[in-house]
Amino acid sequence: MTTNTVRRHLLALAAASLAAAAGAPARAQDFPNKPITLIVxxxxxxxxxxxxxxxxxxAGKQLGQSIIVENKPGAGGTLGPGTMARTARPDGYTITQFPMSMLRMAHMQKTAWHPINDFTYIIGVSGYTFGFTVRSDSPYKTFNDYIAAARKSPGTVDYGSTGAGSSPHLLMEExxxxxKVRLNHVPFKGNADLQQALLGGHVSAQSDASGWxxxxxxxxxxxxxxxxxxxxQRWPxxxxxxxxxxxxxxxxxYGLVGPKGMDPAVVKKLHDAFKKxxxxxxHAEVLAQxxxxxxxxxxxxxxxxxxxAYxxxxxxxxxLGLAAK
Structure with a gap:
């Protein structure tokens, strides 16, 4: 290889490197140029x-692209984020709501993802109002009535939650x-299934966020x-x-996260849009509701x-004796 050929080869490599470096911010600058999927x-x-x-x-209006909600329930709220962490590209086009059960499930069983290392944290958003409800015709007029029944018949008085390891479950276990009572926990895939089970008389009570x-x-x-x-304020x-x-x-x-390794410029665009x-x-109206x-x-x-928190x-x-063995 002649000196001129080597020089040309090195110049070509340098030009390619410069083009790649220039291309990265350009890609972030163009984001988003197609719809974004938000896993719930x-x-x-x-x-x-x-x-x-x-x-x-x-947020889609801020970004100029639609954000499509994809419901992926299961495993106490960890199925959707866990699947995203393993399969989605870190390009900002797939993100997920990140429930607190993600920070707990990894302590309770072996998972294919790590709640800290396998995600890019984008923005913190809100927290739940958790409550304990029964049907209006329930014999339990107060929560102390419910606990008194559980003391009388250990392990037979039940309640439903949105899944093993979910916050409504662990709140009740704690x-x-x-x-000093033993309750019978019945897990469900999510709020909607749980509400219908309670209304249908399949469980006698529920611990859940304010979907009720x-x-x-x-x-x-x-x-x-x-x-x-x-x-x-709503139920004083x-x-x-x-x-x-x-x-x-x-x-x-809870908040929003994406897969690990996202471009910080893309993260900032998502953060800024969701903050606005x-x-x-x-948004304030929905939170009030x-x-x-x-x-x-x-x-x-x-x-x-x-x-x-982890x-x-x-x-x-x-x-609570729920840690993985």
């Missing part, structure tokens, strides 16, 4: 689905431990207790688990919170 790991019709559909519509709101307000269900730090007559002496408080914050969506009056508060966190702050929840799960 719970069935349609529940509180998470209602929230995410509104947020997706508002409460049962504090109350319309049934409580409509008189089909009775809300016995909520799990916040203080009573809700309903006591909290804390004031009843059961020592459990949770809102189970969160500031829209329509669900009795939820905004929980904005930047991607970096959300990732830091997740690392701390470590903290290990101790809880081990204390």
């Amino acid at each position: 790991p719970f069935p349609a019709g529940g509180s998470t689905d209602r929230h995410m559909r509104t947020l997706a519509d508002l 409460l049962a431990e504090n109350a 709101d319309k049934y409580v307000d409509g008189g089909q269900m009775r809300l016995l207790m909520t799990f916040g730090e203080k009573r809700t 007559q309903v006591p909290t688990a804390k004031e009843l002496g059961y020592g459990v408080v949770s809102t189970s914050p 969506a969160m500031e829209d009056p329509r 669900l009795n939820q508060d905004a929980w904005y966190r930047s991607g970096a702050d959300y990732a830091q919170w997740a690392r701390e 470590a903290k929840d290990r101790a809880l799960i081990e204390r």
Whole structure:
């Protein structure tokens, strides 16, 4: 190979490198140029689905592309995000709502994903109002009535939740431990299935986020207790688990994540669009309907919170005897 040929070859390599470097920001600059898929790991019709559909519509307007909601329920809210982590490209076109059960399931069983290392944290969004409801014709007029029945017949008094390892499940397991009772847990795929099971008399109670709101307000269900730090504005007559002496408080914050390795410029575009969506009056209206508060966190702050929550929840799960063997 002559000196001129070597020189030409090196110049070609350098030009290719420069073109690649120039192309990366250009790709981020063009993002998005097609619809984005937002995975909701719970069935349609529940509180998470209602929230995410509104947020997706508002953020899509900011981005100039539609954001299509894909419901992928199962495994206590971990099936959808776990599948995304294993199969989706980190190009920003597939993202997911990230429930707190993702930070717990990895302590409870072997998973094909790691909740911290296999995701890119985009933005923190909100937290739930959890409550405990029964049918309006239930013999349990108060939550203490329910606990008294469980003490009388250990392991036979049941409740449903949105899945093993979900926040509604672990809240009740922690409460049962504090109350020194044994309850019969019945897991469901998501809010919609759980609501119908309760209304149909297949379970006697449910622990869930506020997807039950319309049934409580409509008189089909009775809300016995909520799990916040203080009573809700919407149902101020309903006591909290804390004031009843059961020592459990949770809102189970959630946000949006993508696969690991996303371009920071794409992450910023998504973050900024969803942050503007969160500031829209329509978003505030939906949160008010669900009795939820905004929980904005930047991607970096959300990732830091997740690392701390992941470590903290290990101790809880081990204390409850739910850790993987």
